[in-house]
Amino acid sequence: QVQLVESGGGLVQAGGSLRLSCAASGRTFSSYTMGWFRQAPGKEREFVAAIRWSDGFTYYGDSVKGRFTISRDNAKNTVYLQMNSLKPEDTAVYYCAGKITGSGWYSSSRRYDYWGQGTQVTVSS
Numbered sequence: 001q002v003q004l005v006e007s008g009g010g011l012v013q014a015g016g017s018l019r020l021s022c023a024a025s026g027r028t029f030s031s032y033t034m035g036w037f038r039q040a041p042g043k044e045r046e047f048v049a050a051i052r053w054s055d056g057f058t059y060y061g062d063s064v065k066g067r068f069t070i071s072r073d074n075a076k077n078t079v080y081l082q083m084n085s086l087k088p089e090d091t092a093v094y095y096c097a098g099k100i101t102g103s104g105w106y107s108s109s110r111r112y113d114y115w116g117q118g119t120q121v122t123v124s125s
Contacts (some may be wrong), residue, residue, distance in 0.1 A: 007021050022080070
């Protein structure tokens, strides 16, 4: 049974940084793409970043390019999202997700099979 468990959310001032973690378990993820999505109240779920577990290739949403960095630690089966220069508009619940690499566009939440419970990130102005 696949489990994705996020941690690291919290309250931070604008301009600050946070690092989110997603601990994955239940299978081998070498053939998976792991993604981060976020959802603010009243808004649709938005793609943030994704990484191919096999080779570390990364993808980013336009709103976070240059500020956020996604990475993975194979030994710990963990994916990270380093968030720098945070803005109030980054406030949302952040979700970790997983899908088989090649099974649809990486930025489409509908293509992901596994989801974590989410972690709240709040950026104050």
